Amino acid sequence: MNKRDSSLERVKEVESRIRELNSQIKDLDTFRKTKPVVERLDKVILKEKYRRENETDFILHNAAKQSLNAHFPDKKYPLIKTLRAELAELYEEKKRLYPEYYAAKDEFREVDTMKSNVDSIIGRNPHEHERERSRNKNKDEIE
16 A cells, blocks of 8 residues: 555545544434433423424434434443544544645656656557557457
8 A cells, every 4th residue: 555545545534533523413412402302201291292292302312312322332422522622633633634645646646647758758658558458368268
């Protein structure tokens, strides 16, 4: 694996974690906003009416709870503040990684251009070489 690929791989890992954290933050926020509505169900007299009136809150609460339980099986949810701090660190890392990735990408492109130039100077066309190899491969398969 070359420098460009390893930089790209790390950027993708960071972006994936950022998406995961954003999802967890959204779910935590939804869970905490709808929790009072769900907890109030035990205190009301007309439970069915209350449930119908607040059905969207119950649905959102349950969906957020399922998602959070998948990420945190011990059911100890972190503070949003903690997740946002990690998110800020990841954005900083991503900001730092992109220049490294683009530098490696430019270097790779430059080396590839040099290779093409050398091939053309010595009279070897890389596309013709590939076509010729492909033809030979097809001939071998037919025979």
